[in-house]
Amino acid sequence: MTGLILAAPSSGAGKTTVTLAALRALSRKGMAVRGAKSGPDYIDPRFHEAACGQPCPNLDAWAMSPDRLRALAAGDGLLLIEGAMGLFDGAPPDGRGAVADLARLLCLPVVLVVDAGRMAQSVAPLVAGFANHDPEVCIAGILLNNVGSTRHDAMLRRALEPLGIPVLGTLPRDPSLAMPSRHLGLVQAGERPDLDAFLDRAADWIEAGCDLDTLTALAAPLPGTPGMRRVPPPGQRIAVARDAAFAFAYPHLLDDWRAQGAELTFFSPLADDPVPAADLVYLPGGYPELHAGRLAANTRFLDSLRSAAATTPVHGECGGYMVLGQGLTDADGTRHVMAGLLELETSFATRRLHLGYRHLTALGGPFSGRLTAHEFHYATTLAAWGDPLYAATDAEGAALPPMGLRSGQVTGSFAHVIDRA
Numbered sequence: 383m384t385g386l387i388l389a390a391p392s393s394g395a396g397k398t399t400v401t402l403a404a405l406r407a408l409s410r411k412g413m414a415v416r417g418a419k420s421g422p423d424y425i426d427p428r429f430h431e432a433a434c435g436q437p438c439p440n441l442d443a444w445a446m447s448p449d450r451l452r453a454l455a456a457g458d459g460l461l462l463i464e465g466a467m468g469l470f471d472g473a474p475p476d477g478r479g480a481v482a483d484l485a486r487l488l489c490l491p492v493v494l495v496v497d498a499g500r501m502a503q504s505v506a507p508l509v510a511g512f513a514n515h516d517p518e519v520c521i522a523g524i525l526l527n528n529v530g531s532t533r534h535d536a537m538l539r540r541a542l543e544p545l546g547i548p549v550l551g552t553l554p555r556d557p558s559l560a561m562p563s564r565h566l567g568l569v570q571a572g573e574r575p576d577l578d579a580f581l582d583r584a585a586d587w588i589e590a591g592c593d594l595d596t597l598t599a600l601a602a603p604l605p606g607t608p609g610m611r612r613v614p615p616p617g618q619r620i621a622v623a624r625d626a627a628f629a630f631a632y633p634h635l636l637d638d639w640r641a642q643g644a645e646l647t648f649f650s651p652l653a654d655d656p657v658p659a660a661d662l663v664y665l666p667g668g669y670p671e672l673h674a675g676r677l678a679a680n681t682r683f684l685d686s687l688r689s690a691a692a693t694t695p696v697h698g699e700c701g702g703y704m705v706l707g708q709g710l711t712d713a714d715g716t717r718h719v720m721a722g723l724l725e726l727e728t729s730f731a732t733r734r735l736h737l738g739y740r741h742l743t744a745l746g747g748p749f750s751g752r753l754t755a756h757e758f759h760y761a762t763t764l765a766a767w768g769d770p771l772y773a774a775t776d777a778e779g780a781a782l783p784p785m786g787l788r789s790g791q792v793t794g795s796f797a798h799v800i801d802r803a
Contacts, residue, residue: 384601385455387420387492388525389465389481391512395497396527398426399559401464403584405433407594410585414459420481421466422739422756422800424630424667428571430464433581439634444472444479444739444777445754445800448487449610454634455488456607460598469494469512469519473739473777482519491522491600498538499528499555506541513547522600525592526552551592559584570629570669613802615644616697616748617661621690625650627677628702630667632800651677651705656686662695662748663687665702667798671730671761674710674718684721691723695791697748700759703786703794704728711764723792725767733760740797742772742785747793752803757785757796771795 388404390397401417408415417430417438422445430438439454441463446454455461465481469492472480485492494512498505505526513521524542529535529552539549559580561569571577588594613635620639622631628651636646649655652673657663670677677683690696698706707726711717715731742753746769753772771786771793786795 383456383458383461383604385461385463385488385490385604386597386601387463387465387481387485387490388495389469389485389492390495390497391508392468392471395495396553397464397495398429399561399584400495400525400527400553400588401462402429402433402581403588404462404592404594404597405430406581407585407589408460408598409434413598416457416459416461418455418461418463419466420463420484421479422758422798423466424632425570426464427633428629429577432571432577437633440632441484442479442800443481443483443487445756447610447801449608450634450801451484451487452605453607453610455604460601461604463490470515475778478777479739482516485519488605490602490604491520493523493525493550493597493600494521495525495527497528498526498534498552499530502534502537503541505538506545509542509547510545513545521547523548523550523597525550528555529553530555548596550597551588553587553591556587559587570626572629573626611802612638612642613749613799615639615642616664617644617695619645619647619660619662621647621649621658621660621663623651623663623665623702624648625652626668627652627670627673628666628668630700630798631664632798635799651680651683654680654682656682657690660690660694662697663690664748665696665698665705665794667700667702667759670701670705671710671712674712675716677705678718678720687721688723691721691790691792695748695793696723697792698794699798700757700796703796704761706792706794724787724789724794725765726787726794727764727766728761729764730761732762734762735760736796739777740782740785741775741779741803742797742799743774744772745770745784746788747771747786749799753799754801754803755797755799757798759796761796772797
């Protein structure tokens, strides 16, 4: 039970591709290996799972307690944690929740993935700065990405040699390993028919350019597995929407509910499945804006959702919240009629980024007490009427307008709940 963190000086250095390549290469060798993703990310973990066949938890050092982080990190074999943004980047004002916080908490070494495509000798002061910035965060190795030639490789290695930090490999530029993305991140793993072929190419790439034996030898023991507080289930029987439009449910929350005796049933609104009988209907986030026309035409799903709402609590987060509204206008300006269970109109015709951690206090709905959450969407709220669902502050504790809506047993908000505060 060991772990290692793959981090970078900034976003865009290739951490995701490197992590997926290592997971697939090591699993192909028969090694017990798992992935984890730092921060509030729904998309990358599904790629991790495809790469190695093991569940991938989120490890969110801002929103989760230390006990939960240690418990989620625990498991058999080697854990490779993919960092988010830059190693020391976190929430304002002081960077709380950064990958470096995980390194300190879990006492794990860091391999720094450096995009060297546009530098030569300047790589040395960059790496030296990261290595010396915090004595509690150990940069145990370097992976150089986007290396252009053997001459470029030699210049980089020569510049780094005085630092005494092992260069574990140099990875050449390979345009075929570029990962397509859209406004909330990468195109989802389930939408890529070429995914296995891509992962195998990535594994070949890292095997050729990196000493994987030396990389895995850097891993350190993970801490013990303490008990943790779980988020209580919002019902005994929970119907959960799950498909390409509703893919953003945190596995640790679903596991919390199962561990406390809840029964989860999954259904697909995109397949026009009717809502199963349940004590609560949960519509998580995802990409309903990409499927709004199809959802609006799926009358069996919508009629069953409206019928369920007459007797059963219904809750939507982000994308699910928008589907509970009156209408959703897509990026082309076409309005699609939604479930009409909340007095809400949303639009992607004019996009605006809403991003950040949130402290929430529930004013009703399926969750109670104080919660940690994250907001990340481009939708514009054109109109919203009704009682608010949460009192909210941002990561710095500044008061925000109340979030979400509640109308009878129907509730929703743009905030993705992560944990109990």
